[in-house]
Every structure is written in structure tokens, then in C-alpha cells.
Amino acid sequence: MQIHNSQYDLIIIGGGPIGIAVGLEAQKNNLSYLIIEKGCLVNSIYNYPSNMSFFSTSEKLELDNIPFISTNPKPKKAEALEYYRRIATSNNLNINLFEMVTGVNSEDEEKHVVSTNKTTYTANNIVIATGFYDIPNYLNIPGEQLPKVAHYYNDPHYYATQKTIVVGASNSAVDAALEIYRKGGDVTMIVRKPEIGERVKYWVRPDIDNRIKEGSINAYFNASLIEIKEKEVVIATPEGNKSIENDFVLLLTGYRPNFDFLKKIGIRLSIDGKQIPSYNDETMETNISGIYLAGVVCGGMETHKWFIENSRVHANMIVSSILKKQKKTV
Incomplete structure (x- = not known):
């Protein structure tokens, strides 16, 4: 297996809208980053029903104040695919598609090793933005x-x-x-x-x-x-x-985040049946220093709690936390 010698400021696991939002925020702040997605770009949206309309209006699905122009009051799946694809390509986001993350090993607070089915990377920080659509109930x-x-x-x-x-x-x-x-x-x-x-x-x-x-x-x-x-x-x-x-x-009984993956990393989950991951609601950092959560994965079994429109802010919260840490070490 190939090993990448360079160490990123940030590796984002998940190439959905929220993973893209974190990548955009990292890029604006000159952080070295990599988005790793096991499928195609915005893979979950790609696998939504062909005729699906979003609950949210287009402006609530926008990332980084980039206008989302829709011909419908509630955007269709095809429009969302076009919107997020154009954001990724026009901003030259650093994304590896069709690459599966198999594990994350935290050697210390500033070095996390990410293993995939293709290679191994190291990063100072990790963001898990893996959503919930892969595992049915x-x-x-x-x-x-x-x-x-x-x-x-x-x-x-x-x-x-x-x-x-x-x-x-x-x-x-x-x-x-x-x-x-x-x-x-x-x-x-x-x-x-x-x-x-x-x-x-x-x-x-x-x-x-x-x-x-x-x-x-x-x-x-x-x-x-x-x-x-x-x-x-x-x-x-x-x-x-x-x-x-x-x-x-x-x-069609709903879906759930990959709790086994979170537990394998060492992220604590609530024991009340909701399996809500442990994180700081001001920084989105988990109980493991340097590992953050973003998007719907934060809600555990409460998959109705977080959506694109109310978790877009996670990108700024996470990058702000990372930048503050960097200033402390200078």
C-alpha cells in the first residue's frame, strides 16, 4: 500500500454537501486539505430517488454564499447534483472519489493516520462528514x-x-x-x-x-x-x-450512521438508544482531540435533526477551531 509522506492540515471523510462546505472553508483559509469519498461526488444525493424534491428551498441548500438557482420552489435531485458538482469543479476542490476509508488511528493530538483501500494519509485534523444513508434500519x-x-x-x-x-x-x-x-x-x-x-x-x-x-x-x-x-x-x-x-x-424504514466506524475510531456514543456521538457543540470537536463531526452524523439515530440547511455552519465552526489551535502553537 502506498503511503503519502505529506501531512495535511485537514482530511475530510465524506464528499457530500457538508464535506464540500468544509473543504471550501479550509481552502479559503489556506489550510492543506483532502476530501475522501467512497463513491461519486455527493454520493448519497446521487442515490436518492430519481424524482425526489428537497424539503428545503434552494437558498437553504447553498454553500459559501454561492447562489443555487432552481426552476422549482423545491429543487429536484438533478438540480442539486448539478449545483454541487459545479461548486467542486469550479473551485478545484481536492477530492479523491471512489476511495473507501477503512480506519483512523490517532497516534497523538496532532497526527491522525487515515487508512483507505488505496493508500494511507496523515493529518493534523480529521472531519467525519459521512451522513447516514448507507446503512438501512x-x-x-x-x-x-x-x-x-x-x-x-x-x-x-x-x-x-x-x-x-x-x-x-x-x-x-x-x-x-x-x-x-x-x-x-x-x-x-x-x-x-x-x-x-x-x-x-x-x-x-x-x-x-x-x-x-x-x-x-x-x-x-x-x-x-x-x-x-x-x-x-x-x-x-x-x-x-x-x-x-x-x-x-x-x-423504507430509515437509515443510520455507521456507528461501528465511529466506535472503532474511539468516538463515544450516548447509551440512551439514540447513539448520539460526543462532540463540543461550539467547535464540533469530538472526545478525541483533532477529530471533528459535521452534518447529519452528529444526530446519531436522530437523523431528522440535522440537514444541509442547518449544518452548513459546521464548516466555519470547525475551521475556526483549527485556526485557533494553529495560532496557539505558533
Whole structure:
């Protein structure tokens, strides 16, 4: 394995919008930096559903006061990809794509060794901006590994004319159910709670409620999926277990950060079930000196807490902390 002899001021793990924001801030302040991303640029956004619209308006997705011009009140996925790609390329950000970080070893407060599947780097500081979209919340039920089951949804055309179960009641589940229904799919939603999720986009909520009310989309509330078979599924309802004929299952039950990666580094997580990482909310520095968090990863299991619009500030907080440390050592 190749080893890079130079030591960066900062290595950013994750090439999403917040990782890019940290890179921009580092570049403005003449810090040597490298962004490492295991997939393509803004990989999570690239893997979002093809027709997805953001909850936020375009100005709330902007980085470094660079205007995000959208033709829609709520930007589409394709517009976001174009925006963040142009930022990265026009600013010549130092990004290594398709490179997986496998570990971080902190030799001391000022030297952190980052190992990847390609090489090894050293840095004075590390920023972890890895998001949460890579690991689904598995149900761990019989049949979950069948080919008909997916934890990610892309395009409704695939499910046209098919009997499709959508498990979940969040924005992703509601969007999938509505899109598949409108492409001719036979949709049934399985919802654990007594109603659709309270955080569903306000302009979508009436649509899903009305489609369920009129019977265009079937829905079982206070219900859970307990088994998936080749041609049917079994659900538990307040009236007892029920079998439903089925072609495909979309388990849109949310996602979680890579907690094993954080723990392996030595970052403490809360023991209240939320697994919120330990960090200073003024600097974003974790319990390990020189290692910072940025973006949605800060929320642990509370993945609804941090978004692009409210975590863009992490970039300035982190770089300001690093610059203060540098002044102290001069």
C-alpha cells in the first residue's frame, strides 16, 4: 500500500454537501486539505430517488454564499447534483472519489493516520462528514433477504402493475407510495403508528391522506410486517395476522450512521438508544482531540435533526477551531 509522506492540515471523510462546505472553508483559509469519498461526488444525493424534491428551498441548500438557482420552489435531485458538482469543479476542490476509508488511528493530538483501500494519509485534523444513508434500519424478519425486497427506492416505473408493499410512513415511503400508485402500481402501505408520520412534507400530506381515504392506496395502521414470502407477505394487525398477495416489498424504514466506524475510531456514543456521538457543540470537536463531526452524523439515530440547511455552519465552526489551535502553537 502506498503511503503519502505529506501531512495535511485537514482530511475530510465524506464528499457530500457538508464535506464540500468544509473543504471550501479550509481552502479559503489556506489550510492543506483532502476530501475522501467512497463513491461519486455527493454520493448519497446521487442515490436518492430519481424524482425526489428537497424539503428545503434552494437558498437553504447553498454553500459559501454561492447562489443555487432552481426552476422549482423545491429543487429536484438533478438540480442539486448539478449545483454541487459545479461548486467542486469550479473551485478545484481536492477530492479523491471512489476511495473507501477503512480506519483512523490517532497516534497523538496532532497526527491522525487515515487508512483507505488505496493508500494511507496523515493529518493534523480529521472531519467525519459521512451522513447516514448507507446503512438501512433492517427489520430482521424472515424473508428480508429475498430478491423482491429493497431498502432503497429509485423510480416508480419498475413497479408499474405490480403489487407493492411499502413499509414506513416517512417522506421517502409516502413519496414512493404516491409515485408508484400514479404509475399504475397496486400499493399497500404498512404503518407502525396510527397515522402517517408527522414530519411528512406539508404539501404532500393531504395527497397521501386523500389517496388512502378514497382507497386508491391501501394502508394498514398500527401494523407491522412479520414475514416476507415469495408471493405474499404476512402482517400483524390489531385484528390479527393477515396474508397479502405481493410482488415487491420496499422497506423504507430509515437509515443510520455507521456507528461501528465511529466506535472503532474511539468516538463515544450516548447509551440512551439514540447513539448520539460526543462532540463540543461550539467547535464540533469530538472526545478525541483533532477529530471533528459535521452534518447529519452528529444526530446519531436522530437523523431528522440535522440537514444541509442547518449544518452548513459546521464548516466555519470547525475551521475556526483549527485556526485557533494553529495560532496557539505558533
